Amino acid sequence: MRVALFATCFNDSMWPETPKAVVTILERLGVTVEFPLEQTCCGQMFTNTGYAREALPLVERFADVFGEYDAVVAPSGSCVGSVRHQHATVASGCDRPALADRARTTAGKVFELSELLVDVLGVTDVGATFPHRVTYHPTCHSLRMLRVADKPLRLLREVRGIDLVDLPSAEECCGFGGTFAMKNSDTSVAMGSDKAHHVRETRAEVLVAGDNSCLAHVGGLLTRQRSGVRVMHLAEVLASTERDFAVDNELGDPPAATTTQHTDTEATT
Amino acid sequence: MSGTFIGMPKFQTAAKEALGNSQQRRNLQHATHTIREKRARVVEELDDWEGLRQAGADIKDNVLSHLDTYLVQLEESLTRAGATVHWAGDAAEANEIVTSLVRATGADEVVKVKSMATQEIGLNEALEEAGIAAWETDLAELIVQLGHDRPSHILVPAIHRNRAEIREIFLREMGHVGTPPPAGLTSEPRELAEAARVHLREKFLRAKVAISGANFAIAETGTLVVVESEGNGRMCLTLPETLISVVGIEKVLPRLEDLEVFMQLLPRSSTGERMNPYTSTWTGITPGDGPQQVHVVLLDNGRTDALADTVGRQALRCIRCSACLNVCPVYERVGGHAYGSVYPGPIGAILNPQLRGTTSEVDQSLPYASSLCGACGDVCPVKIEIPDLLVHLRTRVVDEHRGGMPSGEEIAMKGAAWMFSDHRRWEKAQKGAELGGRMFRKKDTIGRLPGPLSAWSDARDAPVPPAESFRTWWKREKEGQ
Ligand code: SF4
Numbered sequence: 174m175r176v177a178l179f180a181t182c183f184n185d186s187m188w189p190e191t192p193k194a195v196v197t198i199l200e201r202l203g204v205t206v207e208f209p210l211e212q213t214c215c216g217q218m219f220t221n222t223g224y225a226r227e228a229l230p231l232v233e234r235f236a237d238v239f240g241e242y243d244a245v246v247a248p249s250g251s252c253v254g255s256v257r258h259q260h261a262t263v264a265s266g267c268d269r270p271a272l273a274d275r276a277r278t279t280a281g282k283v284f285e286l287s288e289l290l291v292d293v294l295g296v297t298d299v300g301a302t303f304p305h306r307v308t309y310h311p312t313c314h315s316l317r318m319l320r321v322a323d324k325p326l327r328l329l330r331e332v333r334g335i336d337l338v339d340l341p342s343a344e345e346c347c348g349f350g351g352t353f354a355m356k357n358s359d360t361s362v363a364m365g366s367d368k369a370h371h372v373r374e375t376r377a378e379v380l381v382a383g384d385n386s387c388l389a390h391v392g393g394l395l396t397r398q399r400s401g402v403r404v405m406h407l408a409e410v411l412a413s414t415e416r417d418f419a420v421d422n423e424l425g426d427p428p429a430a431t432t433t434q435h436t437d438t439e440a441t442t
Numbered sequence: 443m444s445g446t447f448i449g450m451p452k453f454q455t456a457a458k459e460a461l462g463n464s465q466q467r468r469n470l471q472h473a474t475h476t477i478r479e480k481r482a483r484v485v486e487e488l489d490d491w492e493g494l495r496q497a498g499a500d501i502k503d504n505v506l507s508h509l510d511t512y513l514v515q516l517e518e519s520l521t522r523a524g525a526t527v528h529w530a531g532d533a534a535e536a537n538e539i540v541t542s543l544v545r546a547t548g549a550d551e552v553v554k555v556k557s558m559a560t561q562e563i564g565l566n567e568a569l570e571e572a573g574i575a576a577w578e579t580d581l582a583e584l585i586v587q588l589g590h591d592r593p594s595h596i597l598v599p600a601i602h603r604n605r606a607e608i609r610e611i612f613l614r615e616m617g618h619v620g621t622p623p624p625a626g627l628t629s630e631p632r633e634l635a636e637a638a639r640v641h642l643r644e645k646f647l648r649a650k651v652a653i654s655g656a657n658f659a660i661a662e663t664g665t666l667v668v669v670e671s672e673g674n675g676r677m678c679l680t681l682p683e684t685l686i687s688v689v690g691i692e693k694v695l696p697r698l699e700d701l702e703v704f705m706q707l708l709p710r711s712s713t714g715e716r717m718n719p720y721t722s723t724w725t726g727i728t729p730g731d732g733p734q735q736v737h738v739v740l741l742d743n744g745r746t747d748a749l750a751d752t753v754g755r756q757a758l759r760c761i762r763c764s765a766c767l768n769v770c771p772v773y774e775r776v777g778g779h780a781y782g783s784v785y786p787g788p789i790g791a792i793l794n795p796q797l798r799g800t801t802s803e804v805d806q807s808l809p810y811a812s813s814l815c816g817a818c819g820d821v822c823p824v825k826i827e828i829p830d831l832l833v834h835l836r837t838r839v840v841d842e843h844r845g846g847m848p849s850g851e852e853i854a855m856k857g858a859a860w861m862f863s864d865h866r867r868w869e870k871a872q873k874g875a876e877l878g879g880r881m882f883r884k885k886d887t888i889g890r891l892p893g894p895l896s897a898w899s900d901a902r903d904a905p906v907p908p909a910e911s912f913r914t915w916w917k918r919e920k921e922g923q
Binding site for chain 2: 180182184185186187188189190192193208210211212213214216218219220221222223224225226227228230231234259262266313314316317318344345346348349350351352353354355356357358359360361362363364365389390392393394396397
């Protein structure tokens with residue numbers, strides 16, 4: 174199976190640790206992943222702001238670059254949502270029925286990270302260790318466009334040492350919404366403040382989600398509040414291993430409970 | 443009597459002001475969450491909810507694609523049953539028809555059943571101009587009218603008010619227009635309802651003319667249907683001699699049996715009840731029983747424009763349940779007034795620009811009044827793909843602007859699209875970002891951004907670009923470049 178990584182333009186330039194983490198996870202699971210250098214952007218920002226004509230060449234480019242792979246993985250619920258739900262619509266809206274067909278076929282092979290891991294590769298334990306108190310925000314497009322349901326949580330539950338706590342009102346939008354965050358910044362911030370409030374209620378150290386753009390929004394509010402909560406992409410949590418916490422171990426840092434849980438889990442696997 | 447929406451600023455401006463109203467924020471949050479949870483509970487009870495939604499969507503789609511046939515059939519059935527049918531192309535025409543019908547009866551006042559169509563056309567204002575007083579009899583509409591306020595919700599127009607505010611409005615205003623409330627009125631719901639009951643009773647018994655809308659109009663039989671909770675609508679529909687109903691042309695249903703589907707979908711979606719307390723149906727005139735003059739004004743007012751858009755037309759499936767408002771995180775925070783229309787929330791954002799066109803500032807801003815979170819589409823009982831329609835209408839707004847002086851946004855979007863259309867250009871741009879990233883090396887976040895980007899950084903820290911993109915890393919690590 175030939176698997177390609179679609180890093181997404183935002184991750185490629187702003188959050189490279191996330192696509193690196195995807196490579197780490199997949200290689201750990203024995204999957205070789207390719208990164209076609211011709212890739213750029215899925216066009217979501219253009220489509221959602223009303224610039225379908227500008228999105229069209231990017232829809233075509235996506236089908237050209239990724240059409241030949243058996244599976245394509247992207248660490249972003251909203252970009253995969255755009256590919257799957259909007260690419261064909263953009264093409265038909267611009268009177269390109271043949272491209273719409275090609276976009277539909279390609280989109281059928283594009284998976285958000287948790288989908289690829291759980292549905293395609295059939296794993297929930299990816300061998301990760303992350304000894305922190307974590308809460309998970311299911312981003313809107315993962316939840317309501319892709320319907321990934323509890324797949325990310327099933328992956329997180331298998332992580333050694335993790336203290337996973339429920340986020341109150343988790344299914345409510347964080348208020349990012351792409352250009353909404355700029356065009357309607359006041360409303361966006363009002364929504365984000367409520368999300369940040371719920372995150373702080375959980376006393377989690379780390380807020381995890383499958384979209385760095387939503388995380389940048391809520392994370393930007395959390396750091397402005399000097400809350401001490403950091404944000405992290407699901408892929409980076411799943412890529413973490415014991416080795417990443419070796420320094421903590423030397424300092425005698427991880428609490429006893431975490432260590433015990435770690436051993437227990439290993440004993441059963 | 444009530445305020446109007448004419449000349450509203452664009453959504454963003456109105457929303458900013460509304461966000462500062464902490465009492466309204468509290469009232470809305472409480473009310474929307476209460477209805478939201480009630481709805482979720484009663485919807486969960488039905489195993490075939492998805493099947494019902496599909497049936498509702500299918501019935502409406504069939505109506506919309508054969509609207510001409512069903513409307514002619516409706517007119518024939520109504521006429522046969524003794525009703526008089528009038529056709530109104532727009533709001534002005536509808537107001538004129540209703541005004542002259544009321545004048546012909548010699549009455550100088552009317553009682554009104556809660557109706558979105560008459561709100562849409564500004565009928566109360568038109569009647570007032572003609573010297574005819576229009577009394578709203580739905581409790582929430584009454585509160586809005588007495589408070590010289592505007593409705594902010596489809597189902598609960600006074601949702602932005604709490605009990606204490608309602609008591610104040612009653613004490614201040616009721617006496618000017620009829621029976622005053624008792625002096626010792628408290629904010630107990632029972633006492634408030636009793637004050638309204640006494641106030642309205644006088645008007646019901648006196649009224650010669652009633653004006654209503656209709657939730658459904660059955661083509662086969664000519665039956666009109668009003669679904670309500672309080673029974674005040676029933677009073678209006680049965681006591682006066684003349685009944686005038688203003689009905690949007692998309693309200694037609696082929697057969698009486700179709701109600702089976704909608705009477706399950708509507709109450710559960712709107713009030714979160716299994717069945718609403720009062721459903722009134724009437725078919726023209728019944729001699730010796732109820733109104734003996736029955737008029738029906740069939741209203742277009744932009745609906746055929748919406749119908750002409752093969753994608754946008756699904757908005758005409760809407761049964762005005764307001765589930766999409768109650769679940770919307772934007773509506774919950776800014777309230778209904780910011781949408782500049784009697785149709786607020788997600789449905790307002792897709793319906794107003796289609797009914798009114800996209801020439802005004804507020805109508806151009808409405809498709810952007812959403813984070814596209816998708817919660818509205820999930821609850822809509824007739825499966826309107828609201829997020830898709832928002833994007834569709836954004837495209838319409840953008841395309842209508844093309845050709846003239848390009849906006850800053852258009853230039854930026856075109857530039858970005860040009861950059862992304864060739865990966866070598868994209869790589870060059872990334873090199874620039876890497877340089878910026880190295881400059882900010884010592885920082886975790888950026889607190890202040892220049893120019894239009896300050897819309898981000900006013901309340902949110904911004905991420906620092908990394909010193910190396912993923913692509914650069916990949917080329918070095920995996921391809922030895
Ligand atoms: S759009 Fe759907 S959810 Fe919203 S009011 Fe209309 S029928 Fe109800």
